[in-house]
Amino acid sequence: MASKLLLQTLTRRQPTTIIRRFSTAAAVATPPDYEDPSGITMKGVKISGRPLYLDMQATSPVDPRVLDSMLPYYLSRYGNPHSRTHLYGWESENAVETARAQVAALIGASPKEIIFTSGATESNNISVKGVMHFYKDKKRHVITTQTEHKCVLDSCRHLQQEGFEVTYLPVESDGLIDLDRLRKEIRPDTGLVSVMAVNNEIGVVQPMEEIGIGALYMRRRPRIRVEPQMNGGGQERGIRSGTVPTPLVVGMGAACELAMKEMEYDERRIKSLQDRLLNGIREKIDGVVVNGSMERRYVGNLNLSFAYVEGESLLMGLKEVAVSSGSACTSASLEPSYVLRALGVDEDMAHTSIRFGIGRFTTEEEVDKAVELTVKQVVKLRDMSPLYEMVKEGIDIKQIQWAQH
């Protein structure tokens, strides 16, 4: 039997045979139990193909050019960049320093001002707690905003428990802070004002690349000093002890260099996709609200709420589109996002909010498909909704007194 099979393989001699055999071997090595060629079944949902991905503010795919720069450091160049006694260490150190220069070039800083960390959570902990702890004798007050990421808000809470004072600035209904109000809150003992450049939920303000590993920029003149949050081998000038992961840092450097080259091209394209998505949806349905300022908005983000539909049903009907929702749908609570709440978004509108994240690899066809599927689901839900019936008849549903049970 085996010899017959071998003979067949030999006599056919088609290159396709070889390729197929390779892919079979790979499939045996990692059997994904939720996948079979007819589709994917997970969490009780069956879909025929992998969903189109529009969740770029959660994370984005690695660019193949970036991966290409990283792979050598996973394969043969695996040295610890802090090893001083051999070639492996030296080549990794060189690679880390090149990456540091690439990151610095993108943001217009000096390489000496770049500290590699594990990401935004760590960078923000160092900035918030590290700065305040270092200057604790003179500075006792921190200002931040209500729409910051939890890693800033929780670092501030931690400081409050230690006796520091924190002001959480409210935002306007467009998600932006009022600069005059900020000015008024600054006191002689204010040590830090922490305001994010781009909001991760509603995309307001300035563009920035989102990457899986992080870096911290620390100005040298005038010099800012911090108390380290990690103690150990004294890497990264003692600010962030712990071995620097060469492949990740190399990838971040490559991503920054690429961002510099491609920023204009990407921004033009992504802007046109953002317009295409918004116009596509608005042409077909009404009652669509953009959460956050449209004028001062990162082009890769569109956060929309849909009136007169139920949030969870909307998301359930969108299983072929990977998007994120404004309500943290844990099974226990249907708590709407604190960011949308800070904007003053109605609870029911917050529940139907969807965050669409567009990136370098998003296509026009994907946007069109997302429009089609979203519109289809909203229309279907509204057709079943007595509320929407009443609205169409001109009844103001805000004035209705609902019976209490």
Added chain:
Amino acid sequence: MAASGLAAPTRTEVLQLYRSLLRVARQFCDYNIREYTKRRTIDAFRDNKNLTDPSQLSAAFSDGKAQLEVAKRQAVVYSLYAPKVKSIMDIKPS
């Protein structure tokens, strides 16, 4: 800089590079990377269509050749870890 030492590529060489890039783009099993590689190639060659300065031409050409090498390697890497189920964008409605 480095490019000034190189001769400007011929029209045939440029066309060859363009076709090679489009060919390797088609080899990506990942829908998004495939479409991007195709689109970026077409747009880059269109943007550089009116280059006449020999040093700029050869710089663009050697950049394109370097991109081709990256794309060839990465098309292989992606094929090694291709998921069994395709993107819904690659599934034609039947």
